Amino acid sequence: MTKSEQLYEEAQKYIPGGVNSPVRAYKSVGLVPRFISKAEGAYIVDADGKKYIDYIGSWGPMILGSNQKQVFENVVAACQNGLSFGAATEYEVKMAKLICELVPSIDMIRMVNSGTEAVMSAIRVARGYTGRNKIVKFEGCYHGHSDAMLVKAGSGVMTAGVPDSAGVPEGCAKDTLTAVYNDFDSVQTLFEKWGKEIAAIIIEPVAANMGVVLPEDDFLKKLRQICDENKSLLIFDEVITGFRLGIDGAQGYYDIKPDLTTFGKIIGGGMPVGAYGGRREIMEMVAPLGMVYQAGTLSGNPVAMAAGFTQLTLLKENPSFYQKLNETATMLFEGMKQIIKENEVEASINYIGSLGCMFFTNQKVRNYTTAKMADTKAFGTYFKHMIENGIYIAPSQFEAMFVSGAMGEGEVKETLEVIERFFVR
Numbered sequence: 001m002t003k004s005e006q007l008y009e010e011a012q013k014y015i016p017g018g019v020n021s022p023v024r025a026y027k028s029v030g031l032v033p034r035f036i037s038k039a040e041g042a043y044i045v046d047a048d049g050k051k052y053i054d055y056i057g058s059w060g061p062m063i064l065g066s067n068q069k070q071v072f073e074n075v076v077a078a079c080q081n082g083l084s085f086g087a088a089t090e091y092e093v094k095m096a097k098l099i100c101e102l103v104p105s106i107d108m109i110r111m112v113n114s115g116t117e118a119v120m121s122a123i124r125v126a127r128g129y130t131g132r133n134k135i136v137k138f139e140g141c142y143h144g145h146s147d148a149m150l151v152k153a154g155s156g157v158m159t160a161g162v163p164d165s166a167g168v169p170e171g172c173a174k175d176t177l178t179a180v181y182n183d184f185d186s187v188q189t190l191f192e193k194w195g196k197e198i199a200a201i202i203i204e205p206v207a208a209n210m211g212v213v214l215p216e217d218d219f220l221k222k223l224r225q226i227c228d229e230n231k232s233l234l235i236f237d238e239v240i241t242g243f244r245l246g247i248d249g250a251q252g253y254y255d256i257k258p259d260l261t262t263f264g265k266i267i268g269g270g271m272p273v274g275a276y277g278g279r280r281e282i283m284e285m286v287a288p289l290g291m292v293y294q295a296g297t298l299s300g301n302p303v304a305m306a307a308g309f310t311q312l313t314l315l316k317e318n319p320s321f322y323q324k325l326n327e328t329a330t331m332l333f334e335g336m337k338q339i340i341k342e343n344e345v346e347a348s349i350n351y352i353g354s355l356g357c358m359f360f361t362n363q364k365v366r367n368y369t370t371a372k373m374a375d376t377k378a379f380g381t382y383f384k385h386m387i388e389n390g391i392y393i394a395p396s397q398f399e400a401m402f403v404s405g406a407m408g409e410g411e412v413k414e415t416l417e418v419i420e421r422f423f424v425r
């Protein structure tokens with residue numbers, strides 16, 4: 001029995017499913033999860049001492065690679081001053097100012113402890129600001145596990161949302177309308193019916209929770225327009241894309257100003273941090289300034305701020321970082337495309353910058369329906385091969401691969417060799 005197997009057995013006695021977040025259980029690939037003991041740079045090491053090239057990077061935060069020296073040092077220094085005060089600190093001010101400088105659509109920002117909290121709060125603010133209740137989200141986009149966001153599409157886009165989880169009252173889901181990613185008509189249909197009741201559209205500007213799906217043509221621009229025409233707000237959920245597609249996120253990449261933005265993952269440098277921000281007049285709705293209540297005992301925690309602020313500062317001060325990161329990622333994803341082509345594999349690659357994934361379908365994946373066409377069994381076999389050969393990727397067809405700045409040609413070549421061995425068998 002491996003150490004991971006022992007730990008998993010023990011964990012299942014005390015933690016539901018043995019894990020603190022469902023995807024970690026490896027259920028969709030039918031394997032025992034690897035318990036992790038440490039990570040350094042581009043590598044992660046499991047409880048049995050086996051080393052892997054890490055394409056999860058804590059699901060995005062570790063864009064600089066794990067245990068980056070300066071981030072580590074500043075976190076230790078912050079710890080020496082005390083782990084938490086539950087009071088205002090200088091770090092929070094520096095952090096907020098930095099993000100407002102880096103992201104032009106953000107005049108004011110509030111720190112929270114997770115992406116879920118950031119989205120939940122941004123939606124409350126959008127509802128408070130507009131005095132409306134309905135929210136449009138897209139099928140296949142993930143926005144954390146708050147009640148209103150755990151909604152699957154009703155039968156056809158004209159119906160109200162249906163809860164996607166037990167324990168979510170219908171009342172919490174009924175104001176969540178679901179549209180189809182990359183299908184502007186589906187959005188228009190919702191606005192024709194509910195326009196004056198829609199507080200906001202929320203979207204992952206690049207979807208990265210149904211695999212990676214890129215927005216087509218003017219899709220995001222049209223969303224901006226229809227929000228303006230109907231006095232609804234546009235919320236970009238940049239929990240993954242923020243500070244990954246570039247220092248100003250997907251909104252900088254596509255040159256679109258959302259009214260509100262949510263962050264998480266990278267913003268905390270590996271610590272539990274989320275944030276939501278946007279236009280001044282909207283953010284002035286938040287307590288204690290305004291009537292929208294939102295609070296957090298550990299929000300803006302000094303140790304977490306030390307990690308996040310240091311990571312963002314490093315990204316800001318090294319403009320060539322993203323160029324090099326994207327070159328490494330391009331080498332990887334183009335290499336994967338090449339392998340697929342040469343071996344006539346039924347698979348396709350979607351990627352942008354350092355974010356990408358392989359779908360086990362030869363369909364072009366442009367929304368949830370086409371993503372679901374992927375052969376998850378084939379993915380499971382592929383996953384097993386990858387993990388056994390030292391490549392740590394997400395145990396699900398519908399998650400992204402995250403390339404980090406700690407990776408170079410060596411890691412990419414090794415990864416491509418492992419992938420090639422799988423397909424030429």
Ligand SMILES: *Cc1c(COP(=O)(O)O)cnc(C)c1O
Pocket residue numbers: 113114115116117119142143144145204209237238239240264265274
């Ligand atoms: C991860 C994620 C969330 C939720 O963040 P947590 O920190 O896990 O609560 C929300 N939105 C998107 C786009 C995400 O990828």
